[in-house]
Amino acid sequence: MPTDSSALFAISVAAELAELPIQNLRVYERRGLLAPARTPGGTRLYSQADIVLLRRIAALLTQGLNLAGIRRVLELEREVDRLRARLGG
Template sequence: MSPSAPQRGQRPHAHRTHGVFAISVAADMVRMEVQNLRVYERRGLLTPDRTSGGTRLYSQADIEVLHRIRDLLADGLNIAGIARVLELEAEVERLRARLAEADGNAAPGR
């Protein structure tokens, strides 16, 4: 089994959303400063997991959000603009999932 494969009983995407990377590792992965990741969390752009001791743990999904934030910053958006883009992108994903579900539940022949 590969390291990224989900464990038995886990949802297939659970490994993507489980925090495993310390803040310094996450910052290195996306080539950002640690303090920037803390700012993005305070501004609600992402919510990493926390250990019982309060240490932030970033998931693969969090790393993807950080890459998206970096790209949007490079495009000239400010934090408020990035927050809005991320909200809209999440809404599009929710609507796509609902549409796919509705298409899957549609009666054959319609």
């Protein structure tokens, strides 16, 4: 059974699932907001976790943040998750 981090989706499917243009996914990758898996031939493969992240990015954009701000928010959210895990809750 695939996990949330299993890379399953081609870029066209990921864009459709996230309701974003394909070009946006490429931009977000170039800006370091996400890092999809790659096949040996270089094809991007997205996981369910990547789709969730893409939706989070879209939500932050609608709130008025730019990509640099979104990167910082995502970094802080990951840090909060790490600290919660360390504290056991």
